[in-house]
Amino acid sequence: MGNNVSIGLLGLGVVGSGxxxxxxxxxxxxxxxxxxxxxVKSVLIRDTDKARNVQLDQTFLxxxxxDILNDPEIDVIIEVMGGIDExxxxxxxxxxxxxxxxxxxxxxxxxxxxxxxxxxxxxxCDFYYEASVAGGIPILRGITDGLSSDRIQQVMGIVNxxxxxxxxxxxTEGSTYEAALQKAKELGFxxxxxxxxxxxLDAARKMVILSRLAFSTDVALxxxxxxxxKNIDLEDLQYGDTLGYTMKLIGxxxxxxxxxxVNVQPTFLAKSHPLADVKNEYNAVYVYGEAVGETMFYGPGxxxxxxxxxxxxxxITVIKNIRLGINGxxxxxxxxxxxxxxxxxxxxxxxxxxxxxxxxxxxxTISSLFxxxxxxxxxxxxxxxxxxxxxxxxxxxxxxxxxxxxKALKLxxxxxxxxxxxxxxxxxxxxxxxxxxxNKTL
Amino acid sequence: MGNNVSIGLLGLGVVGSGxxxxxxxxxxxxxxxxxxxxxVKSVLIRDTDKARNVQLDQTFLxxxxxDILNDPEIDVIIEVMGGIDExxxxxxxxxxxxxxxxxxxxxxxxxxxxxxxxxxxxxxCDFYYEASVAGGIPILRGITDGLSSDRIQQVMGIVNxxxxxxxxxxxTEGSTYEAALQKAKELGFxxxxxxxxxxxLDAARKMVILSRLAFSTDVALxxxxxxxxKNIDLEDLQYGDTLGYTMKLIGxxxxxxxxxxVNVQPTFLAKSHPLADVKNEYNAVYVYGEAVGETMFYGPGxxxxxxxxxxxxxxITVIKNIRLGINGxxxxxxxxxxxxxxxxxxxxxxxxxxxxxxxxxxxxTISSLFxxxxxxxxxxxxxxxxxxxxxxxxxxxxxxxxxxxxKALKLxxxxxxxxxxxxxxxxxxxxxxxxxxxNKTL
Numbered sequence: 001m002g003n004n005v006s007i008g009l010l011g012l013g014v015v016g017s018g019x020x021x022x023x024x025x026x027x028x029x030x031x032x033x034x035x036x037x038x039x040v041k042s043v044l045i046r047d048t049d050k051a052r053n054v055q056l057d058q059t060f061l062x063x064x065x066x067d068i069l070n071d072p073e074i075d076v077i078i079e080v081m082g083g084i085d086e087x088x089x090x091x092x093x094x095x096x097x098x099x100x101x102x103x104x105x106x107x108x109x110x111x112x113x114x115x116x117x118x119x120x121x122x123x124x125c126d127f128y129y130e131a132s133v134a135g136g137i138p139i140l141r142g143i144t145d146g147l148s149s150d151r152i153q154q155v156m157g158i159v160n161x162x163x164x165x166x167x168x169x170x171x172t173e174g175s176t177y178e179a180a181l182q183k184a185k186e187l188g189f190x191x192x193x194x195x196x197x198x199x200x201l202d203a204a205r206k207m208v209i210l211s212r213l214a215f216s217t218d219v220a221l222x223x224x225x226x227x228x229x230k231n232i233d234l235e236d237l238q239y240g241d242t243l244g245y246t247m248k249l250i251g252x253x254x255x256x257x258x259x260x261x262v263n264v265q266p267t268f269l270a271k272s273h274p275l276a277d278v279k280n281e282y283n284a285v286y287v288y289g290e291a292v293g294e295t296m297f298y299g300p301g302x303x304x305x306x307x308x309x310x311x312x313x314x315x316i317t318v319i320k321n322i323r324l325g326i327n328g329x330x331x332x333x334x335x336x337x338x339x340x341x342x343x344x345x346x347x348x349x350x351x352x353x354x355x356x357x358x359x360x361x362x363x364x365t366i367s368s369l370f371x372x373x374x375x376x377x378x379x380x381x382x383x384x385x386x387x388x389x390x391x392x393x394x395x396x397x398x399x400x401x402x403x404x405x406x407k408a409l410k411l412x413x414x415x416x417x418x419x420x421x422x423x424x425x426x427x428x429x430x431x432x433x434x435x436x437x438x439n440k441t442l
Numbered sequence: 443m444g445n446n447v448s449i450g451l452l453g454l455g456v457v458g459s460g461x462x463x464x465x466x467x468x469x470x471x472x473x474x475x476x477x478x479x480x481x482v483k484s485v486l487i488r489d490t491d492k493a494r495n496v497q498l499d500q501t502f503l504x505x506x507x508x509d510i511l512n513d514p515e516i517d518v519i520i521e522v523m524g525g526i527d528e529x530x531x532x533x534x535x536x537x538x539x540x541x542x543x544x545x546x547x548x549x550x551x552x553x554x555x556x557x558x559x560x561x562x563x564x565x566x567c568d569f570y571y572e573a574s575v576a577g578g579i580p581i582l583r584g585i586t587d588g589l590s591s592d593r594i595q596q597v598m599g600i601v602n603x604x605x606x607x608x609x610x611x612x613x614t615e616g617s618t619y620e621a622a623l624q625k626a627k628e629l630g631f632x633x634x635x636x637x638x639x640x641x642x643l644d645a646a647r648k649m650v651i652l653s654r655l656a657f658s659t660d661v662a663l664x665x666x667x668x669x670x671x672k673n674i675d676l677e678d679l680q681y682g683d684t685l686g687y688t689m690k691l692i693g694x695x696x697x698x699x700x701x702x703x704v705n706v707q708p709t710f711l712a713k714s715h716p717l718a719d720v721k722n723e724y725n726a727v728y729v730y731g732e733a734v735g736e737t738m739f740y741g742p743g744x745x746x747x748x749x750x751x752x753x754x755x756x757x758i759t760v761i762k763n764i765r766l767g768i769n770g771x772x773x774x775x776x777x778x779x780x781x782x783x784x785x786x787x788x789x790x791x792x793x794x795x796x797x798x799x800x801x802x803x804x805x806x807t808i809s810s811l812f813x814x815x816x817x818x819x820x821x822x823x824x825x826x827x828x829x830x831x832x833x834x835x836x837x838x839x840x841x842x843x844x845x846x847x848x849k850a851l852k853l854x855x856x857x858x859x860x861x862x863x864x865x866x867x868x869x870x871x872x873x874x875x876x877x878x879x880x881n882k883t884l
Contacts, residue, residue, distance in 0.1 A: 022733055026593060032658070032777045033590060130588075136734035138588025145587065146572075146580020148475060149754030151468060216474070274740055277719045282736075291464055291751040292578035292741060294724075298716055299737035309733040312591030324768045335474045 460750030
């Protein structure tokens with residue numbers, strides 16, 4: 001049996017405490033797999049006086065990062081302190097000191113992943129970040145190892161637990177957005193400031209990381225079109241339900257002929273879609289590969305122990321690599337120079353809700369407009385709203401280009417009979433033919 | 443860039459043809475990942491005259507295994523010929539000749555996996571078999587790498603597409619078992635002789651492989667309690683549906699205090715369980731880890747290209763190992779000597795359907811019997827069947843030991859008021875409290 005491997009831990013918050021507990025509780029499993037023990041030699045904290053939910057002798061704690069980054073006995077750095085600039089500098093310093101790094105920091109990896117990978121490779125160091133996407137779900141390995149032989153065409157992720165919890169409450173209990181968010185905060189599924197979650201930025205960061213690995217190209221955060229869930233109307237959820245769809249905040253990434261599209265937006269999923277049943281704070285990533293077809297990876301997207309388990313699976317890989325002498329030799333440079341799809345290359349189905357004048361010829365005018373723009377429908381649902389002398393019409397289109405759809409939207413807004421474009425959303429998956437509302441009214 | 447790696451393919455059936463196609467179509471991806479090309483140098487077939495769905499020059503084909511196993515230019519053997527004895531001998535010979543082996547052969551791995559692994563390690567060869575369980579789903583890696591830091595407590599698998607297709611048809615369309623089986627045959631989801639599938643043997647083989655890796659102990663096929671789906675009654679499916687459950691053929695493996703239980707049986711899953719929505723021929727494996735909690739891996743469990751993709755992901759791993767010089771160094775010996783749970787150590791919830799005399803005091807007699815055996819109920823549904831002057835009662839128990847449950851069953855059968863024990867099944871997951879039938883009648 002070899003000598004213990006010593007770890008330096010940067011950060012002792014929710015994930016850091018989980019790491020400490022997991023190493024303590026699973027030491028025998030670690031020894032079995034690695035042929036050596038694993039111990040945390042020192043921990044970087046900001047405040048030595050703060051109460052912690054793990055018991056650690058004060059001698060393990062330091063507020064000076066150099067105590068860890070310059071310690072020649074430490075082989076592996078776990079970065080779970082969060083934030084960007086400081087963490088970035090610490091990790092670069094770790095690589096210079098030939099230490100391997102495991103991080104759970106999605107903000108950092110989304111922004112600086114390629115640079116960090118490059119620094120790691122230059123120093124023959126490992127750099128792993130499984131925990132940065134979808135917490136405990138081993139999805140990055142699923143893509144890079146499990147589906148390594150395949151050509152991945154699409155990745156769709158429910159990669160933000162806060163928004164999935166809120167949408168589940170709205171869907172199943174008819175809660176308002178505000179009430180659901182409040183409940184999420186009470187349960188610890190939403191932070192005091194939930195902006196990054198509800199506006200879609202957190203999901204976008206994860207989609208950047210997933211897209212890079214799935215398509216072997218350098219996607220950046222600014223390439224991602226982002227729409228959050230703040231303006232979702234309960235009425236749309238109810239109409240969607242009637243037509244056979246469930247609303248989810250979906251991170252969508254598609255690659256065709258090496259052209260890439262990445263976005264985050266509220267999306268209506270057919271209830272038969274594997275992602276449609278992913279409820280509450282759970283995460284799941286759906287991966288479509290040319291050979292394998294539909295796969296999905298489901299599990300907890302956050303939390304102390306799940307995230308710590310992903311961190312420690314990376315640490316195990318690093319230590320196995322140390323013992324095999326192969327660190328820093330397994331990362332791949334991107335295969336393609338990034339090329340983003342233009343709107344005429346982006347295809348989708350759409351849900352559209354209109355308020356129109358309740359008068360003869362209104363529907364015909366609208367359907368001519370769609371016809372002229374090569375947009376046809378799979379489902380239509382029309383309800384008169386007598387009180388206001390208007391009709392509410394919901395369309396689910398067949399597949400069309402985003403360019404055609406936005407063009408039609410603009411023309412619709414100029415039509416005299418169209419009083420309001422209430423909402424529109426992307427649609428994924430196919431409803432069965434016998435779902436209520438399929439061409440119900442026409 | 444290195445020299446091409448040459449592969450010897452044993453078998454050119456459904457999976458073998460997929461492998462040939464995948465290597466042709468994804469050559470650029472392979473070269474990117476490996477720094478070298480991959481080519482199939484020769485293929486073992488039984489009959490040179492048989493029509494094939496891949497075009498291969500006759501010079502690549504041989505009916506003599508030694509042409510491949512003795513060829514010094516071949517580094518990697520892919521075994522997709524199926525069967526046990528011949529394949530076993532070929533693989534042992536391959537290891538003796540220091541060739542690495544990838545197989546999709548679940549029958550063989552379930553029976554001889556540990557011996558083959560031992561022969562591989564002795565010869566410093568790699569031995570991988572991702573495709574042997576759940577086709578295209580990278581579940582073995584999910585367990586050995588993705589969740590490597592965790593202590594896995596339970597694995598539940600829908601690992602047989604044929605039976606899942608049949609049960610889906612029975613559940614959603616009310617098809618009889620026979621009609622659903624016939625439909626499965628027509629669609630190619632069931633073989634001409636479906637015995638191994640419908641009787642649960644195929645699922646049992648996969649559960650053996652999963653259990654070994656999840657619990658690091660040598661589970662054997664004879665340790666698995668197996669019940670198939672042939673005797674499932676549509677009435678039970680309907681009662682289950684009313685009470686909030688869906689019937690699935692579940693491979694169940696549990697490990698607690700190093701004691702293991704593995705079985706395959708029709709099981710009622712609460713509709714909220716992640717596996718409950720896995721439909722048609724799809725497979726999924728649910729893994730519960732101490733740290734990570736609930737995870738699930740979903741995808742196609744069979745088929746030419748999905749299975750070939752799993753085979754080729756293993757081949758990629760082997761070739762990466764060749765280039766890193768680390769073959770045969772990553773397998774782990776079992777950590778525990780196998781210890782199987784006895785019936786008093788096996789716990790579960792049960793669905794039980796009885797026919798009882800429709801007379802005063804019958805229900806009270808029965809409930810006393812359960813009470814005396816420490817069995818209590820979560821749900822009860824009672825329906826009078828007037829025509830025969832009997833009542834049909836369905837019980838869903840709370841958690842109890844298998845020993846208590848079988849003892850109660852035996853005593854029930856001796857009761858005067860019990861006319862018939864119609865059926866009983868294991869139950870997994872919790873239904874919501876507001877599901878129809880919760881203590882509906884009492």
